[in-house]
Each structure stands twice: as structure tokens, then as C-alpha cells.
Amino acid sequence: MRAKTWTGAMTIAAAVALVAAAVVTSAGAREQVREIHLVARGMAFYLDADPTTANPTITLQGGERVRLVLRNETPGIDHDLAITSFGVGLTPVAVGHVAAFDLEVPDRPGRHEYVCRPHAVMMKGTVVVEAGL
Ligand SMILES: [Cu+2]
Secondary structure, eight states, X not given: OHHHHHHHHHHHHHHHHHHHHHXXXXXXXXXXXEEEEEEXXXXXXXXXXXXXXXXXXXXXXXXXXXXXEEEEOXXXXXXXXXXXXXXXXXXXXXXXXXXXXXXXOOSSOEEEEEEOGGGTTTSEEEEEEXXXX
């Protein structure tokens, strides 16, 4: 009997937690930030989801909010990540570390460049901004 009451209390607590999570989620949806995860491996960038395409083109939507996350997997070499035409970038990231910056993408289609500033000759790619919805 006592155990059953305890279970009931737990169920109510879980339901309250779910409602609270739903409220947080709907509030978050209004200011949704899309995360793009990059890895610096050797002397190139890779998307976390595609470990074979070096320095991939990154496509953004005008007006969207994105968070660019960089993880450095290059022993002994610090890398950064910047989109200088947007005035955003990271301070250098040591191996095994992760850093990120947020960007509100200008609502203007165009092509830009992302780069690792210390290794700009090898580590750079294109950012395409498509027309916003
Ligand atoms: Cu670098």
C-alpha cells in the first residue's frame, strides 16, 4: 500500500516535470538556435556528421540563428574558427577542447568564407547564405 502511494506520487512528479519541459521547449522554439558541429582534424575542418568531406560548404538561412561549435581533434595544434565578414570568431581552441559562437545570420543571400585564422591557407571553406523563409 505504501509502495503504491509512493508510485502515485512519482507519477505526478513525472507529469509535472513533463509539463515543465514542454513549456521550456515551446519557449525555446521561438528562439531556436540550430547547432552546427565542426571538427578540426589535421589541417582541415569536417562536419561532425560527415567525417570525410574536408572543409565542407556550410549552408545557412538568412535570418536564422545558428551556433557554430568547434571541437579540436588535432594533437599539438590549436585551431580557431572565424567568419570575418560577419565579425565573429573563436579564440584558439586546444586539442580536446570545444568552443562555440552564436550568429544571427544576416537576411541577405550571399557567399562568405569561414577560416581557421592561423592556418588560413589550408583550413577554409564557404558559407552560403540562402534567402530566408
Ligand atoms: Cu587551424
